[in-house]
Structures are given as C-alpha cells and as structure tokens.
Amino acid sequence: MSRRTIKEYRAEREEGQQRLLDLDHLGVQRFLRLDHACYEDKALPGRTKELLGLVASMVLRCNDCIDYHIEQCVKAGWNKDELADAMNVALIVGGSIVIPHMRHAMLSLDELLAEQ
C-alpha cells in the first residue's frame, strides 16, 4: 500500500460524495450546501477562507479535507511559499502530530503544481 495520489483521491471522493447527494435526508443536503457556500466571497474573499479551511483541516488531521482544500487553494492562486507559511501555522498550533499530514500535503501540492 502506498500513498493515495490526488487522482485516486478525486475518484474515491466522487464515488462517496454521490452517495451523500443521493441520500433522502433534508438535513444532510442542507448541510452540504451550507458547507459549499461557506467558502464563497462574503465579508472575506473566498480565497482567504480556503486558506482557513486548509489550516483547520491540518490541525484536525484529515488528509481528505487537506487534499480538497489544497486543490482549492492552488486554484485560487496561492503559491507554494504562501501555502508553506500557512501550513507552518498549523504545524505550530497543532504540533508534531501534524507532521505526517504536512508531508501528505506537500506531496499533494507537488502533484497539483505539476498538473498545471
């Protein structure tokens, strides 16, 4: 077993996300829409909030969420130095337990930058 690449993550996410979207539960559907809307431009620009989402995902140590937000951050135009500086906040706040997720995030970031 080796690291799940961004391509593999996208395929797996899509399959699971479809199950959620197919669920006949109003509360779940509303939460999914609220989650999506949360990163749109409002008092803060959406791109700043993607950075917030990335750091929150790192301190909570969720690779799926990291992969999602790091892709959005790259699309929003944050560069590698800026993302490393944001990740450093997650590392200092969350400690060495965050290191494996930061390794994962850097590998994902390199994949995403190579795709461009």
Added chain:
Amino acid sequence: MSRRTIKEYRAEREEGQQRLLDLDHLGVQRFLRLDHACYEDKALPGRTKELLGLVASMVLRCNDCIDYHIEQCVKAGWNKDELADAMNVALIVGGSIVIPHMRHAMLSLDELLAEQ
C-alpha cells in the same frame, strides 16, 4: 490505493484483534471484555447503544470503529433511513470534517445491505 472494503476490514481486524487477545496483560484483557459487555442489553437495549457507538465513532472520526458499529447496527435491524438520521447528528455535531467518514460509512452500509 482504493477504499478498504468491509471484507478487507474484517480480515485486517481479525489479524490485529488476535494479537490483542494473545497479549499477556490482564488490564488489556479486562478492557476488551468491558468494551464488549458495554453494548449488551441493560437499562438501554443493545441496539440503541450500537447507534450511540456509531455516532461516537463518527464524531471521533475513526473508520475502523465506524465499520465495526455500522455492521452491528445493520445486524440489529436499523434501516438505511434510520442510520442516515443518526449520522446526520454526527455530521451536525462534528461538522464538515466528518464528511469523509460519512462517505466511508455510506459505502460500507451499501456493502452490508448488499450482503443481506
């Protein structure tokens, strides 16, 4: 690397569980028995407590624990609508960081329902 199926989970769990059961440590053995006894009928029926175990596993974000409890929930007769309603509590309490685990849970649930 793709998602671990319920069948793969069962095989992996069995191998690891055997190592725990082979451990010559009274405290560990007693905890394992206490853990098992906790879901038996008592003031609350065992099937209600399996639902509690599932939601606790989801907000603590542990896929192995989710797979264990969702199988017990299916055996206890909870249907898909009821399980989705319980999972919605986990989603609201635990937030979007729970979403990848809810995707996993829905895929596991579909596997389990297909086995029946």
Added chain:
Amino acid sequence: MSRRTIKEYRAEREEGQQRLLDLDHLGVQRFLRLDHACYEDKALPGRTKELLGLVASMVLRCNDCIDYHIEQCVKAGWNKDELADAMNVALIVGGSIVIPHMRHAMLSLDELLAEQ
C-alpha cells in the same frame, strides 16, 4: 472558583446565544437552524437523537454541550439508569479522559432531577 451550576450555565448560554442570533451572517443563522432541526422527530424519534447528542458531546468532552443535551434528555423522559447506561458507552469509547465530564454530567443530572 467552583463548578458552574445548571442555573449559571443557562444564564451564560442565553447571553452568548443572543450574540450569535444577532450576528448578521446568513451562514451562521442557517447552521443554527439546522442544528436545532437535527433533533426533531424524523426517521428516528427526537428523544433517541438527544441521547446521540449527549454521547457525542461526552466523547468530544464539551461540558456546555453536555449540559444542553442532558437537560433535553431529562425533558424527553430518559431516567437516571438509562442515562448512566448511555454515558457508559461514552466512557468506554472515550476512555478515562471522559471521567471529569461524566462527573460534571452526573452533578448536572442531579440538579435537573431535583428541579422536577
């Protein structure tokens, strides 16, 4: 400084909750409504979901959330033995780190039962 009683909790919660309700942010308001709706009767009865909310709050170790849900559980008619049996699931899943919160929950429960 001594333990915050249920009465003190109610006063403090009300003051803070008002600030949230006064916030001019659509996402926050929608989440608050979704949170409220999540415990209404649906595929599962609301009273079962209050029990799920209590156990989720205990394993996530939040006394404010415990006080909120334990009051709802008492209103929904769960008795002390049933609540202790639910809390035992939280204790086994979450471990000894949950004990201080279970002490808090039992003191809150006694206050709530004395009010009745």
Added chain:
Amino acid sequence: MSRRTIKEYRAEREEGQQRLLDLDHLGVQRFLRLDHACYEDKALPGRTKELLGLVASMVLRCNDCIDYHIEQCVKAGWNKDELADAMNVALIVGGSIVIPHMRHAMLSLDELLAEQ
C-alpha cells in the same frame, strides 16, 4: 462562576506565562519563540496568519487560544463582519461542538471592541 472576561484572561495568562518563561528548559524556550515568530510577516502577512490562528483555535476548541488570537485580530484591524465570516468557517468545519466557543469569542470580541 461566570464567564472569564478578557481582563481576567489577561491577568491569568500573564501569571502562567511567567512560569513558562522562568522554566530552565531550552526546548520550551525555543518553542515559545518559534510560536511567536510564526505570526510575523513572511510569505503571508501576519494579520492573515492571526486569522488562521483564530480558526485553528476554534476548531480545536480552546478558549484561551481564542482570546489570544481574537485580540491580535482586532489589533490587526479585522472588523466584526470579517471575523464573523472567519468564525463561520470554524463553525462549518468543526460543527455544533464549536458553538459554545463561538459564543465565548463573540463576547470577547464585544469586550475588545468596547475597549477601543
């Protein structure tokens, strides 16, 4: 027992922080300096990183850390609407378990704005 105000927080923090600064342990002293340096202007401006620190503190549910970062955010010029929009990210990512901390944060924010 009522909510700890920002003024009380500052006094308590100062007493405890002095104990840490007095500790004769090189690793601890280096970590404290690294923590401080992490929010200085670098690839990202310090004020953006204070927002990251606030959201990380909220999803990890630490009122002391929230009070520290919200004061830095106010000093850095973020207004109430922007801070509410950042907190909404924490609320969506972290779920309803974050609500008591968001109540606390809004009360702290009002105190800080009143001081200005």
Added chain:
Amino acid sequence: MSRRTIKEYRAEREEGQQRLLDLDHLGVQRFLRLDHACYEDKALPGRTKELLGLVASMVLRCNDCIDYHIEQCVKAGWNKDELADAMNVALIVGGSIVIPHMRHAMLSLDELLAEQ
C-alpha cells in the same frame, strides 16, 4: 473568575467522584477500578506510568486529568526538571494549543511543591 487551585480541584473532584461511585452500573464501576489498576507497578513501574498519564492528559488537553496526574507524579518523587522535560514532549507533540494547559500545570506544580 480566577484559576481553580489544587485545593478547589480536590474538593470538586471528590464531590463528583462520589456520584460516580454511587452509580448502580457494573460497567462504570469496573472501568473505574481498571483505570486505578492501570497505574500500579507491573512490567513498568507505576511512577513511569504516572508520567505517561500526565503527558496523555496534556496532549488531550484536560486540566482535571493534568491536576490528578501531576499530584501523583509529585508523590512518586519526580522533580520539577524531570516534569518540565516530560511536559516538553507534550508541548512538541501537541503544539501551541497545549500552552494554556502547560501554564496551568506549572501553577499546579508550584502549589504542590509548596505543600510539601
């Protein structure tokens, strides 16, 4: 509201602990005994395991558990330098979110050393 002293912690803990011991629930009683037995001499000396309990309590950020284990550590003869070195592991593993709990632990430690 100011910091809860060790004396106040002891009184509050005793009241809550009595409620747990009074609970008519076999699973809870067995867990409490298992928790106690876990820190007795076995393959590792109890005093080493108190240090493990302290660090676990710090990274999980529970002041009640910190106060309990730091008192046991002082009784077991660990000195201030050794405890600071153990706490540094918690700080590095758990990050700056642990700092408020390390402040609390140092204040508790000074109280405990003054009692001797």
Added chain:
Amino acid sequence: MSRRTIKEYRAEREEGQQRLLDLDHLGVQRFLRLDHACYEDKALPGRTKELLGLVASMVLRCNDCIDYHIEQCVKAGWNKDELADAMNVALIVGGSIVIPHMRHAMLSLDELLAEQ
C-alpha cells in the same frame, strides 16, 4: 488494500520527510530540529521520552507517529511486556477508539522484533 507494513511506512515517510526538509521556511526547519532534540537525554533519559511519545501518539490516534515511536522504543531496548504496559495506559486514557491503533501497534511491534 491491506495494512501498511513498517517497510512501506519507512519508504513513504522518507519521501515526504525530504519534501519538508527541502522547504525554504525557517520556522518549519526550526520546528523539525526542535522535535528531534526533544527526545534526547536531558532531565529524563531519551528512552523514557520515547515511551511518552508513543503514548501521546496513541491517544492522539496517529499510526504514522506510532510507527515512528515504536521503532525508537524497540531500538531503546524496551521489551514487548513493557511496551504493552505502556500501551495499556493509552488504552485506558483514550478508550476503545484507541483499539484499532493498538492493533496496528502490535502488528508493527511484531515486525520490528522479527527484524532484530
């Protein structure tokens, strides 16, 4: 997908760690050095602190961190009974949610002991 072996972990860790070491960010580099230095002999011997690192990793439920520290513990001469006794502290403090990580740890330990 089956369990990642210690050999696979080492290869994956090395690739990711190199990305971190290549990062042009002073804060990240300093944290990595601080993390390394934290387990050296000081007021406590390094081997005791490796045990603290293992238990912290288990209650925070990070398999990568568990694999790292369990290898260091084996190198430092802790035997299987002592490691099981330390893991029991993690199990009691952290609860049944730690069990999947304890299974993982025991499988890793058997691999490491077989290598010797």
